[in-house]
Amino acid sequence: MTGHRLGTAFKDAIGHLRRAKTRHAVSFAVLVLSFLMAGLFLSLSNNLRARARALSKDVAVVVYFAPAASAEEQQIAADRVRRSPLAASIRSVSPEEANSAFLKEFPDLKDAVDNLGRNPLPASIEATLRDPAAPEMSVSGLMNELRALPGVEDVQFNRHWSDRIRALGRLSDAIGFLFGGLLILISITVVSGAIRLNILGRRPEIDILHLVGASNGYIRGPFLLEGLILGAAGGAVAAGLVSLTARVFTLYLGHSLGAFQDLLGFEPLSLLQAAGLVAGGGIAGLLGSMAALGRVFRS
């Protein structure tokens, strides 16, 4: 299609959109809703992935001591960790240091801690690993050895948390794809219906165009563009709404979630993801147009 013909087709497509406003408004709303749903889950999983990344930056084996553990028992455990080739550095955390770090992270819970009348957090040692991606087996071996030592109450490996959060991110992606995909399928059907009605409404014009020698491309072009424009605009509005939600949520709603704010927050979409929503919208609109054209012209 030459530039001139593309320009004509574009003008025709805009004309179609203007003529059937209500029909197209419904298709547009469904498109926006579908891509908004997909975009929100994407934004949620962006946030979960960011949290997982932050956690995995300081992968450490943490040894928690029983309240009655003696200084000697703590020293034995620390020595065992130091001897391990897996450990890069080791840091002892007193109950007071643990308490103040906890309150810094979760200031809302200060009253609850104060009401206990004592510091509930145990002393611990944190051993960072030389290789954050060290094999699970070798880390487990060290952890089992440490658990068997006297005075040790629990041993945790915080890479498990980042793995769990990553898994949550993947789950969010999957839910987004499932719901979003389902809604996108519905939106393709709705766009197809709207454009089909448009084609039927313009049947006399199409008959004349056939009569005067218009090619199929000339006749179909504006309808395809119509779907493409509608879909891309729907995707763009959805991307905008996701960005807005990410900002508004943090400002107004995020704080009410307290400790869960980190996990249930929305991270703004990257430029590539936003472009993906716009392109996805365009493709959905185009598929809707193609389905409508196929059905009408076959009959």
Place this chain on the structure above:
Amino acid sequence: MIEFNHVWKQYQKPAWALSDISFTVNAGEMCFITGPSGSGKSTILRLLTRECLPTDGRILVNETDIRRIPASKVCLLRRSMGVVVQDFRLLPERRIFDNVAMPLRVLGMPAKEVRRKVFLALRMVGLHARIWNTPADLSYGEQQRVAIARAVVNNPRIILADEPTGNLDPDLAGEIMSLFREINRQGTTMLICTHDREIVRKFAGRVLALREGRMRERGPSS
């Protein structure tokens, strides 16, 4: 220019819309196909524009067998023809200019050239002053003249007309036929289907009479 060679057409069994039709229309000729409704006149035009294919036989247009034209190239065949129909087929919400410009826009002609050609075509049918009106502002006769302007605007070598005077009173019908005669004098081949034998008698041209899908008589109109 147009050649039908033992053409048969059947839409649904057992009736034949056309049975063994053969005729030739030479370049620059004005030819009438007459016959009552259902005699097969419109089928001949539908075959020529390749809206349908013959069941048997051969149809040549400009020495090309239309059956051999691939579906994607049928538009090129139609661009070599101008078609005028009984119900005008104008778009009521578009201006006269836009209606006449359709065949030129399909060709991707530049806007300036489109304006020039549309004006010339409308001047030929005497409606250049109504260029910005819509079809609803015009009488039936004027609307048919607009349809004729649309048919001739890209200078086709052949004009096909299907009952072009069917909706018009005798005076207006005479006007339209005079216009066709004028277009024919400029070298355009005309094939006009009509059931109105009075019109045919008034205008010199070859007549092919159809009845129930068969050719009944051939010869010049009296």
